[in-house]
Amino acid sequence: SQELEQSPQSLIVQEGKNLTINCTSSKTLYGLYWYKQKYGEGLIFLMMLQKGGEEKSHEKITAKLDEKKQQSSLHITASQPSHAGIYLCGAVHSGGSNYKLTFGKGTLLTVNP
C-alpha cells in the first residue's frame, strides 16, 4: 500500500546488535499491526497497537505507536539469527473502512552469526 511506507527495505546486522524498523502512514491510523514472515512461509502476528503513544513488548521485540498515530517503530534488542525474516506492518486507517487492512512493502532482516 502506498499509504504505508516501511524503512529500511532491507537490513543486515551482526548478531547481538540492536535494530529499528519504521512504518509511516500518510493518514491517521485506527490500528497498526506488526507481522513477521519466514521466507516461503505464512505470517506470524507479533503485536497490535491502537492508542497514541502505546508501547508493547514481547521478549526482545518492542513496538511503539507515536502520539499522532501516524508512525510506528519496531525495535529488536540483541538480535539473534532467529529474528531473521520479513517484517511487515499492516494498518487500518481512520476515516475509511474499519475492516480494510493494508500492508507496507516489508523489511527484509538478515542477522549474521
Next chain:
Amino acid sequence: NAGVTQTPKFQVLKTGQSMTLQCAQDMNHEYMSWYRQDPGMGLRLIHYSVGAGITDQGEVPNGYNVSRSTTEDFPLRLLSAAPSQTSVYFCASRQGDQPQHFGDGTRLSIL
C-alpha cells in the same frame, strides 16, 4: 481449531485457464480478505468481505472475482489466468479489531 485453511498449496496453470482458490475459516470471523505477495511488493489487498453477501475491492482487484455465500468460505476466482498473476496468495480472517489470522498461502504459477 484449524484456523484459516487454503487449498491448494501449489498450482500451475496455463495462460487463459480458470481456477478457484479456496479459503475457509472456522473461527466465525466476519472479515475475510485475499492478498497477493510478490517480491519487494509486500502484501497487496485484492478483495475483502465484511460478512456473508458483502464484498468489496482492494488495491489490485482486476482479474479476480470473489463471493461470500457463507461466513466460513471466501473463494477467489481467476477467470482467465495471466502470467502477471503468478504470485503467492494469502487468505486472512479477522473479527473486529483483533489480529488478522492468515492461511499458509497458495503458490500459483501461470505459464
